[in-house]
Structures are given as structure tokens and as C-alpha cells.
Amino acid sequence: MTEYTADEMMTVTAARALRDGMTCFVGIGLPSAAANLARARHAPNLVLIYESGTIGAKPDTLPLSIGDGILALTADAVVSVPEIFNYWLQPGRIDVGFLGAAQVDRFGNINTTVIGPDYDQPKVRLPGAGGAPEIAASCREVIIVLRQRERTFVDSVDFITSVGFGAGPGSRQRLGLGGAGPQKIITDLGVLQPSPHTAEFVLTGVYPGVLVSDVQRQTGWDLQVSAELAEIPAPLPEELAALRALQAASAEGTEA
Amino acid sequence: MAEIVSLAEAIERTVNDGDTVAMEGFTHLIPHAAGHEVIRQRRRRLILVRMTPDIIYDQMIGAGCASKLVFSWGGNPGVGSLHRFRDAVENSWPAPLELEEHSHAGMANRYVAGASGLPFAVLRGYRGTGLASRGAGIADISCPFTGEKLTAVSALRPDVAVIHAQQADLAGNVQLWGITGVQKEAVLAAQRSVVTVEEIVDTLEPRPGGIVLPGWAISYVAEAKGGAHPSYALGYSVRDNDFYLAWDQISRDRATFSRWLDEHVLGATPSGARQVSSARPGAVR
Numbered sequence: 001m002t003e004y005t006a007d008e009m010m011t012v013t014a015a016r017a018l019r020d021g022m023t024c025f026v027g028i029g030l031p032s033a034a035a036n037l038a039r040a041r042h043a044p045n046l047v048l049i050y051e052s053g054t055i056g057a058k059p060d061t062l063p064l065s066i067g068d069g070i071l072a073l074t075a076d077a078v079v080s081v082p083e084i085f086n087y088w089l090q091p092g093r094i095d096v097g098f099l100g101a102a103q104v105d106r107f108g109n110i111n112t113t114v115i116g117p118d119y120d121q122p123k124v125r126l127p128g129a130g131g132a133p134e135i136a137a138s139c140r141e142v143i144i145v146l147r148q149r150e151r152t153f154v155d156s157v158d159f160i161t162s163v164g165f166g167a168g169p170g171s172r173q174r175l176g177l178g179g180a181g182p183q184k185i186i187t188d189l190g191v192l193q194p195s196p197h198t199a200e201f202v203l204t205g206v207y208p209g210v211l212v213s214d215v216q217r218q219t220g221w222d223l224q225v226s227a228e229l230a231e232i233p234a235p236l237p238e239e240l241a242a243l244r245a246l247q248a249a250s251a252e253g254t255e256a
Numbered sequence: 257m258a259e260i261v262s263l264a265e266a267i268e269r270t271v272n273d274g275d276t277v278a279m280e281g282f283t284h285l286i287p288h289a290a291g292h293e294v295i296r297q298r299r300r301r302l303i304l305v306r307m308t309p310d311i312i313y314d315q316m317i318g319a320g321c322a323s324k325l326v327f328s329w330g331g332n333p334g335v336g337s338l339h340r341f342r343d344a345v346e347n348s349w350p351a352p353l354e355l356e357e358h359s360h361a362g363m364a365n366r367y368v369a370g371a372s373g374l375p376f377a378v379l380r381g382y383r384g385t386g387l388a389s390r391g392a393g394i395a396d397i398s399c400p401f402t403g404e405k406l407t408a409v410s411a412l413r414p415d416v417a418v419i420h421a422q423q424a425d426l427a428g429n430v431q432l433w434g435i436t437g438v439q440k441e442a443v444l445a446a447q448r449s450v451v452t453v454e455e456i457v458d459t460l461e462p463r464p465g466g467i468v469l470p471g472w473a474i475s476y477v478a479e480a481k482g483g484a485h486p487s488y489a490l491g492y493s494v495r496d497n498d499f500y501l502a503w504d505q506i507s508r509d510r511a512t513f514s515r516w517l518d519e520h521v522l523g524a525t526p527s528g529a530r531q532v533s534s535a536r537p538g539a540v541r
Contacts, residue, residue, distance in 0.1 A: 077465075078435060
């Protein structure tokens with residue numbers, strides 16, 4: 001059996017969550033790697049949309065930033081930043097928002113602003129919101145991809161940059177948020193999904209060799225386990241080969 | 257009618273201490289040469305505005321030009337943190353930096369309002385976020401027709417907008433293409449504007465997806481070949497990803513950063529002699 005890393009397992013799992021023909025608003029980093037893997041494998045007609053205004057980008061290497069030239073050169077359309085947010089994201093035209101996070105809480109709220117209780121004296125100053133608040137509000141659904149650690153999976157985030165299920169059931173409706181909110185958190189240990197009753201994220205899938213107690217130890221709330229907990233199949237050799245080829249091509253592109 | 261001048265003159269005539277300055281560029285066409293000129297002219301207490309402050313604003317903040325940052329995402333794209341920005345926010349070095357924080361959609365709409373001569377713009381955004389409760393320039397509003405709860409954001413009206421474009425013609429008309437971000441809105445929202453260009457040509461040739469800003473809507477045009485480096489100008493240069501990676505090391509500590517600034521900005525000339533290759537961390541130690 002082929003060896004693989006936890007990050008590769010996470011990226012492959014995230015790629016599998018995207019279906020062919022979907023429109024996908026892509027954040028940079030892990031989400032971008034997964035979206036491009038999906039397009040290279042089972043979803044050739046996946047429409048990749050980056051907040052730089054590139055609609056239908058078809059990069060053959062992983063872009064380092066959301067504005068690399070390869071995105072503009074391969075896109076179906078390149079529009080201005082006001083247009084990408086106002087005409088394309090805001091009306092709810094986009095199927096899935098694919099986001100990273102620095103911190104996420106039991107209700108799938110995302111923090112990318114500050115770590116620490118005091119905004120004015122942060123322990124760590126993070127980059128900030130970017131496009132995420134409106135992606136999280138307006139895409140039909142959201143998938144969050146990040147590594148699972150006790151300090152990143154917290155009971156409640158230090159700052160709500162982007163709303164998941166807010167304070168629990170009914171919050172999104174009260175706030176008038178159009179989309180269904182986060183439907184999956186895909187990590188390097190497994191997959192969490194929101195309980196339809198409590199809106200709290202519960203463990204629904206683990207990777208081969210990962211114990212439920214490992215995942216619980218890396219979660220800052222009392223993580224519940226779904227009655228239908230699944231073991232997620234290991235990456236296929238073809239999936240790993242495609243991911244590694246993308247990454248190798250990108251490394252070459254960076255050195256060129 | 258835009259006046260075609262040197263970059264040093266353009267900055268001297270438009271950017272004053274204490275001004276609100278928007279140097280825009282969404283990962284493409286970032287006006288680095290103009291930012292370096294602002295550092296060389298030792299402008300102080302600027303209110304810097306930008307959706308995506310990246311390494312040029314990191315350099316300006318580290319050089320002590322700024323007292324406040326209005327922004328929606330401050331990072332080194334694809335690499336990580338901006339260390340000079342973080343040092344200013346976390347440790348007030350070299351000066352305290354006040355923050356006014358938004359989302360991309362909010363900032364984009366604030367520029368649209370400014371360009372449209374309106375006091376505010378309306379969007380579905382911010383609701384339920386910590387950004388909304390911090391409040392600067394963000395307020396709830398009800399639709400006068402349906403009563404729906406929406407968000408209003410105040411217009412941005414910078415004193416100066418600075419952008420980089422591929423070409424201008426001899427009359428100062430400017431064309432940019434590729435990822436054009438929010439540059440048109442920034443120029444039209446500002447009282448004064450500077451556009452640096454890769455090249456001044458006799459006549460502009462229309463480009464697919466190109467934006468043309470008529471010369472009469474721009475204050476100054478200055479030629480700055482390679483003026484977006486390490487960002488890029490589609491059709492002229494490629495993004496120097498190695499420099500973005502190298503910046504992480506250069507900017508990590510104050511002494512290394514200060515040496516880099518002395519050598520590559522303060523000690524450099526405003527035009528012509530710009531280096532094109534990457535400054536690697538090894539070279540500055």
C-alpha cells in the first residue's frame with residue numbers, strides 16, 4: 001500500500017467532496033489544492049472562482065496566490081472585484097464556498113482575525129476577513145478545510161470573522177444569511193458534520209488508523225460521535241499521483 | 257488632463273503627511289515603485305487604505321509611514337503573516353498602528369460608493385460577524401421598499417489613489433488588463449491620483465477585458481518600468497513568487513528588515529536602476 005501523509009489524506013477527502021459541474025468559490029492554500037485536484041480527477045467541469053475576479057480558472061499548477069497570472073490567463077471571464085462579490089457571490093449563484101480557517105468552533109464559526117480575548121491586545125494578529133464573511137453567508141453551502149488541533153478547534157472562537165451556525169439552530173435564519181452554512185469540516189484526522197438538531201459539529205468520519213479518541217483529544221469541545229461513523233477510504237494511488245503531480249508542477253513553476 | 261511627470265514628482269505633488277492614501281492592486285499590478293518613492297520621501301502619519309495590504313504596505317508600515325490601516329486582508333499571499341504589520345499591531349514598532357477592518361465585499365462597495373459620489377453603499381454582508389459589532393463605517397439599514405435588513409458601508413474618499421497599469425498614451429489615457437481588481441473605483445473615488453505605467457506608447461491598442469481610464473480623470477502619470485515587482489504586470493512580467501517567499505525571512509526581524517530597506521529602497525534611485533532579480537535573504541545578511 002502506498003504511503004501518504006495526513007495532509008494528503010485531508011486534501012484528497014476535500015477533493016472528493018466536490019462534484020463535477022459545481023461552481024466553487026475557492027480560498028487559497030489547502031482549499032485551492034483540493035479544488036484543483038478534483039478538477040484534475042473526477043470533476044473536469046468544476047467551475048473554479050477566485051476572489052480576484054477570475055471565473056472558470058483552469059490552472060495546471062497550484063497558484064501561490066489568488067491572483068497568479070495563470071488564473072487570469074485560463075479563466076472563462078475576468079471581472080472586477082466589486083463585480084465578483086456583488087453580481088456573482090451575493091445573489092447566491094455559487095454552489096460551494098471552500099474556506100480555510102485559523103480557528104473554528106462547535107457551530108462552525110470561523111476566526112481569521114485575532115487570537116486572544118482582547119481585539120486591541122491580540123496574542124496573534126491574523127490576516128483578517130478577506131472574502132470569507134460573504135462567502136460563508138452567500139454560497140449555497142460551505143466546506144471548511146483545516147488541520148485539527150485542540151487550539152484551533154475551540155468551544156467558541158475568539159472573534160467571529162465568518163458566521164457558521166452562529167449561536168446554534170435558527171441563527172442563520174435570524175441573521176438573514178442566504179446559504180445553508182458549513183456542511184463539512186474536513187481535517188487531517190477525519191470529517192465533522194453539523195447535527196441537524198443542535199447545529200453542533202459531530203464526528204462522522206475518520207481516516208484509516210485514526211482513533212476516535214485521537215480526534216476528541218484534538219477538539220476543544222466535547223466532540224460527539226455520529227451513530228453512523230464511517231471509515232473514510234485511504235487515498236487511491238491515482239489520487240495521490242494526481243495530487244503529487246500538481247504539487248511538483250507548482251514547485252517547478254515557482255523556481256522558474 | 258493627466259500630466260506626465262517623473263515618479264518622484266508625482267508623489268511629491270500628491271502625497272502629503274497625514275493624507276489618506278489608497279495604493280490598490282489585487283495581487284496583480286501592485287504599485288511597489290510608487291510605495292518605495294513614498295518611503296524615500298519620508299511621508300508620515302498616512303492613513304493607508306487597501307483591500308489586500310501585502311508586502312509593499314508591510315514595507316511602508318515598517319518604514320514608519322503609517323498611523324492607521326483601513327483594510328480587509330493583511331498577509332503575504334500564499335506565504336503567511338506580514339511581520340512588520342504584526343510588529344506594529346502587537347508591539348507598536350516603529351509606531352502604533354490603528355486598524356479599521358472590513359471584509360472584501362465591504363471594502364469593494366465602499367470604493368464603489370466613493371466612485372459614484374454616494375455617501376454609502378448597500379450589501380448583504382457582515383451580519384453576525386465581529387466586524388459588524390466593531391462598527392467603523394458599518395451600519396444596519398432597512399430596505400425602504402421591502403423592509404429587509406441589509407448592511408450599509410460608508411464611502412471611501414481617499415485624498416490620493418495610486419495604481420500601476422501596463423500602458424499610458426501620450427495624452428495620459430491609461431489601459432490596464434488581466435486582473436484589474438478595484439483600481440478603477442479607487443482612482444475615481446480619490447481626490448487626486450497617480451498612475452505608474454510599464455510603458456508610455458503612442459496610442460493604446462484595445463485589449464480583451466481591458467479597462468481604459470481617460471487621462472482627464474487622472475492627475476499624474478509616471479513611467480515606472482518594472483514598477484509592480486515583485487508583483488507582476490500581465491504581458492510584461494511574471495509574479496516573482498521567490499521574492500514573496502524570501503520576504504518572510506527579510507521581514508521577520510527588525511534589523512534585517514532595516515538593512516534591506518536601506519539597501520533596496522532608501523539607497524536606491526526612483527527610476528531606471530530598479531533591480532529585476534529577487535533579493536534573496538542570503539544576499540541581505
